Amino acid sequence: MNRFIRGMHAILFTMLLFSCNQSRHVGTESKPIVLGYSQLGDESTWRTQNSRSIMDAAKRSGIKIMFDDAMQKTENQIKAIRSFIAYKVDVIAFSPLVETGWDTVLEEAKTAGIPVIIVDRMINTTDDSLYTCSIGSDFDLEGRRAGEFLIKKFHDRQSPVRIVEIGGTANSTPAIGRYEGFRSIISSDPKFQVIFSEDGDFMRSKGKEIMQKIYQLYDPKTIDVLYSHNDDMTFGAIEVMEDYGIRPGKDIVIISVDATQRIIDYLKAGKVNCVIECNPNSGPLVMLVAHKIVAGEKVEKHMFIEEKVFDEYTDFSTIADRGY
Known part of the structure; x- marks a missing residue:
């Protein structure tokens, strides 16, 4: 009988220990x-x-x-x-x-x-x-891809290609990468000239404001390309272009970065020429x-x-x- 009781105690202790370990495991997993x-x-x-x-x-x-x-x-x-x-x-x-x-x-x-x-x-x-x-994203690659599109787009052109750039937030990684990557490609051909570049904080209102500034400084008909670091700034810039009677995507080549649905719709409609995805x-x-x-x-x-x-x-x- 004593042997039986000792055996039952051993079994109960083992079951209790197993139960505690299981509870502890479940608690850890559920946290x-x-x-x-x-x-x-x-x-x-x-x-x-x-x-x-x-x-x-x-x-x-x-x-x-x-x-x-x-x-x-x-x-x-x-x-x-x-x-x-x-x-x-x-x-x-x-x-x-x-x-x-x-x-x-x-x-x-x-x-x-x-x-x-x-x-x-x-x-x-x-x-x-x-x-x-x-x-994250390879922002330098995004900039290089923008430059590669321009090389392809203007491969037959001999005269200067005048570019304006609306950048992102100053000292931010995407602004730096998209700036440097773009120039690393277009610098191979002197016909590509960035005549204006200013940071717009990735905001639509700033894109509109900067494009107005650009058109006050330059004849809109002399600008060949807009390179914008994001879609929201591109939308703001396009508003200004249309106010000036400039046809986006036709009178001026537009490159935008992000790839939101609206910019893809603009691409399909011919209002934008190139969209670099930033996922x-x-x-x-x-x-x-x-x-x-x-x-x-x-x-x-x-x-x-x-x-x-x-x-x-x-x-x-x-x-x-x-x-x-």
């Missing part, structure tokens, strides 16, 4: 990852879709997200990142407004043991250990990487999202609905 995300603002249609992609992907992947809109202010982003550190989130992700000024706050995150994912844009730092990885749907990849980091898996330091070029030579029937 959601907490991701603090600082979005730089909501300056464009592209940015709105980017934020939607982040939020939707977090919900689908079971990640709890603390989302902060910095309203185009670096100081707001730094404040948000510090609040994430204080909250002790599992991962911090942010889209930096500009490239510089992040070392101090990211050092604080590193000291707190919180991994950082940089999304969409990059930072300028000598210490790559301050962030775990970056996810805003980084959310699923950000969440996948967050899961891997928390699980202790190794991730690539730099990841680029696949992007395309749509231009007047494209078979328009192959362009799928953009969804934004």
